[in-house]
Amino acid sequence: MFMFRRRRTALAKRLWKARVRRDNNEARCPEKTVAGAPSSAAAATTTPSPVESDERQFRNALFKRLDDRQLETLLRAVDTGGADAAECVAVRPFLFVDPAVICCRLWRWPDLKTAEQLKNTPxxxxxxxxxxVCCNPYHWSRRCEIERPPPPYSRFVKEKLKPEDRAPSECSWDSNDDELRGSFSTDGDEKPNEQEWCKVAYWELSQRVGRLFPVDTKSVNVFWNVPLGTGLSLAALTQHHFSPAQSPPESVLRNRTKIGQGLVLSREEDGVWAYNLSDWPMFVNSPTLDDPESNSYLVFRVPSGHCLNIFTGNPHGDRIRYSNGVRIGPVDPNAVRISFAKGWGPKYSRQEITSCPTWIEVLLDPCR
Structure with missing residues (x-):
């Protein structure tokens, strides 16, 4: 019995030490006493702040409710930064706070305020x-707050795009041709599958890599090469590249290492959500996030650990513009583009999505 108690205590101590530190003006651990400072000041630094006292109270209450297996699951998730966070750590609500909020504040986001800022991952x-309530902080994603109006760096004028700089779903087509041409996901020769709700294509700069990946499950993980990961491995696509073998540019090789756990695409009642699981931000352009009155596309930054509703099923028309009698704009209004770690736009050296080292394009079925 004593041995099991010691093991449990060790798990609890490791979890407490692994918590995320606050800023210096609100540190969770007592600061070191400055040499020569009065003893009363030294005593004050060792007095827990109200926030720390509340968190200690919560910690004690939570750890009492978790069995050894749950403590191990929680510690494994925290230690691996979510890489090994498959299992839930479920408890019944207790005390005066939401357990999920405090757990996410302790081990992920010290500045988290309310449960409304959180969303369960798929x-x-x-x-x-x-x-x-799940107390695994890596089973939660933080909702990305969209800036309205967005900052200038996120806008780029469509008329400035040259045809060779556009992604396939942004290509122009003849006004007399009613068929969609150049769509990344169909290439004009693939039959739709009623069970599929989207297809994913992986791109490196302006070159598509590997085959198209049809999605017929409610959610799909898109990652580089996660051990035991299920979903779309982008690393596997590069091994079956259909183009002649050649060494990718250095920028692509560097950016591949930043994809990591990638993202999750999830089809939900209110639209399609993207959950950023990587350690780097991702950048999103979607027809349903664009301003219908604007002549610019919008690119939104989604930080690590955050999520965003990238497609509501109600795009703002087909975003068509006319230039010399030719319609210009996305061929498919249901296409979403997501770049890993690197943004694009007028304030970036990368003006177009095809200048981003690693990115995916998602073609969604017509909204239902």
Whole structure:
């Protein structure tokens, strides 16, 4: 019994030490006493702040409710930064706070305020149990707050794009041709599957890599090469590249290392959500996030650990513009482009999406 108690205590101590530190003006651990400072000041530095006292109270209450297996699961998720966070850590709500908020504040986002800022990831099974709360901080994603109006760096004028600089779903087509041509996901020769709700293509700069990946499950992980990961491995696509073998540019090789756990695309009741699981931000352009009155595309930055509703199923028309009698704009209004770690736009050296080292394009079925 004593041995099990010691093991449990060790797990709890490791979890407490692994918590995210606050800024210096609100540190969770007592600061070191400055040499020559009065003893009363030294005593004050060792007095827990109200925030720390509340968190200690929560910690004690939480750890008492978790069995050894749950403590190990929680520690494994925290230690691996979410790389090994498959299992839920479910508890019933207690005390005066939301356990999920405090856990995410302790181990991920010290500045988190309310539960409204959080959203369960598709991997969380506890979300289906209304009387339980998941305390695994990596089963939560932080909602990305869209700036309205967005900052200038996120806008880029469509008329400035040359045809060779456009992604395939942005190509122009003849006004007399009603068929969509150059769509990345169909290439004009693939039959739709009623069970598929989207297809994903991986791009490196202006070259598509590997085959198209059809998605017929509610959610799909898109990652580089995660051990035991299920979904679309971009590393695997590069091994079956259909173009002649050649060494990728250095910028591509560097950016591949930043994809990591990548993202999750999830089809939900209110649209399609993208959850950023990597350690780097991702940049999104979607027809449903564009301003219908603007002559510019918008690119939104989604930080690590955040999520964004990238497609509501109600795009703002087909975003068509006319130039010399030729319609210019996305061929498919249901196409979404996501770049890993690198943004693009007028304030970047990368003016177009095809200048981004690694990115994906998602073609969604016509909104239902």
């Amino acid at each position: 991997a969380c099974q506890t979300a289906k149990q209304p009387d339980m």
